Amino acid sequence: MAVGSATPALADPGVIKDVFIEDFQGTMPLDDPTFTECLGYEGQIFEDRHGVYNLTIHTRGAMAGAVHVEGDVSATFVISPLEGTGVVYSGTYREHVAGNFVTVEGEDVPYPAASFYLHGTGTGTDGSRIRLTLHGHSVIDKRTGEVRREIFTSTCRVS
Numbered sequence: 379m380a381v382g383s384a385t386p387a388l389a390d391p392g393v394i395k396d397v398f399i400e401d402f403q404g405t406m407p408l409d410d411p412t413f414t415e416c417l418g419y420e421g422q423i424f425e426d427r428h429g430v431y432n433l434t435i436h437t438r439g440a441m442a443g444a445v446h447v448e449g450d451v452s453a454t455f456v457i458s459p460l461e462g463t464g465v466v467y468s469g470t471y472r473e474h475v476a477g478n479f480v481t482v483e484g485e486d487v488p489y490p491a492a493s494f495y496l497h498g499t500g501t502g503t504d505g506s507r508i509r510l511t512l513h514g515h516s517v518i519d520k521r522t523g524e525v526r527r528e529i530f531t532s533t534c535r536v537s
Contacts (some may be wrong), residue, residue: 392438400429400451408457413510416534417457419464427453431475441478444489448476455498457508465536467508469500477516488516502536510534 408414408421431449436442451473458466477492496512510533517527 392436392442394435394437396433396435398431398433398447398449400427400431400449402427407460410532412532413534416508416510416536417459417464417467419459419462421457421464422460424456424458425453426455427451429473444478444480446478447492450474453498455500457500465502465504465506467500467502467506469498469508471496471498471510473512488518490520491515491517506536508534508536 403424403426405422405424408417408423414420429449429451431447434446436444436446453471453473454468455471456466456468458464473494473496475492475494478489479486479492480489481487493515494513496510498508498510500508502508511531513529513531515527515529516525518524519526
């Protein structure tokens with residue numbers, strides 16, 4: 379992932395505003411059963427993602443160490459079989475992310491809540507259409523670190 383960042387500007391004491399630019403290309407497996415059932419094969423997705431995230435970095439008070447993130451990604455994708463033959467789909471998706479995060483052991487963790495929504499469409503090499511969505515929402519207890527709510531849904535339709 380290539381990261382570009384604007385020079386932070388102090389909004390008021392305890393808050394820093396910044397921008398994170400996402401420019402990512404990569405391939406990963408599609409191992410969610412929703413997708414393997416929909417596609418009829420074990421697949422992989424190549425993504426070319428471009429996005430902008432507005433960051434509010436809290437340096438003081440109850441939210442010190444937390445970062446509020448809100449941003450959008452636009453991407454092109456290609457879904458193909460891991461092995462053998464099958465319909466290859468290419469298309470686009472948009473993703474929206476909003477929430478507060480802290481970094482724990484190198485991983486961004488919702489603090490106390492964060493959500494994302496992704497919606498994509500594409501066309502198969504056989505002329506079929508694919509529609510997919512991913513949605514996630516997490517709520518963490520700030521005091522105990524316990525997961526209060528964790529929702530992840532995915533849908534996939536080929537017509």
